[in-house]
Amino acid sequence: MKHAASSLNQILTALADPTRRAILHRLSTADARVTEIARPFRMSLNAVSKHIRVLERARLVRRRRAGREHFLSFNPAPLNDATAWMEGQRALWSARLNALDAMLQAEDRASFDSKTKGSMR
Amino acid sequence: MKHAASSLNQILTALADPTRRAILHRLSTADARVTEIARPFRMSLNAVSKHIRVLERARLVRRRRAGREHFLSFNPAPLNDATAWMEGQRALWSARLNALDAMLQAEDRASFDSKTKGSMR
DNA sequence: TTCATATTCAACCGTTAGGTTGAATATTAT
C-alpha cells in the first residue's frame, strides 16, 4: 500500500475544515443537491462547490448526475481509514504503558523481596 | 460546548500533515527531545520545531522542560474527540439506513398483503 | 569565562487554501 499516506492526507485535510464537516454532517442524514447544500451557508455557491470537490477527492462524497442537478451522497468508508490510523497510535501508546506498568510491578516485587529478606533474619 | 469545533479544527489540521503524523507515531512509542525527533527528517530543525508547536496547540503533544532540553510526550486524549465526531457521522448514517430498511420491509409486507388478499377470493 | 549544545524567534519566500466575481455550459421550463 503506497497510496495510504496520501489518501489519509486527503481524508484528514477534507475533515479539517468546519464547512466541509457541516456538509458531511448534512449528507450523513440525507442525500442532497449542490444548491440545497449551499443554501444554509453564508458563502457563495462556488465556494461550497469547491468544498464538495475536496470531499469528493477524499471519496467521502459521491456524485450522481441526473440532468442538470447533481445528487451528492455521503460515503463513510474513508472514515475507517482515519480511525484506523488513530487506533494504531493508541495501541502503540497503551502497549508502551503496559510495558512501563510491568516494569514498575517488577520493581515493586523486587523491593518487597529485599524488604522481607532483610526483616527475615 | 462552544469551543468543540475550533479544537476539532486544530486536532484534524494537526493530523492532516504526514510529517506531524510521523512525529506523533514516534512519540506514541517513546518520549523524545526536539532534536531527536527532528533527526530522521530531511527538513531543518526549525521546520520540525514548528510542526511540534502545531501538535502542542492541538494538545496532542505535551512538553516538559529540563534545563535546555525539552522532552515531548504523546497525549492521545484529543484523538477521542476526533473519533467521536466520526462515530457520530456513522451513527447518523446507519440510522438513516435502518430507517430506509424499515421502510422497504414495510413496503414488502404491504405488497405481500395485497397479493394474498387478491389470491384469497 | 569561554565554548558548545538545545531550542526558539524573526523575517522572508513560494505554494496552497478558501474565498470572491464573472462567464461558460448544460438542462429544463415557457
Added chain:
DNA sequence: ATAATATTCAACCTAACGGTTGAATATGAA
C-alpha cells in the same frame, strides 16, 4: 426560440502553510 435554473470553469485576491536562513536565548560542559 427564449428564458430560467443548476452547476462548473477561470481568473483573481488574501491569508495561511510549510519551508528556509540567520540571529537570539538559555543551559551545560571545559
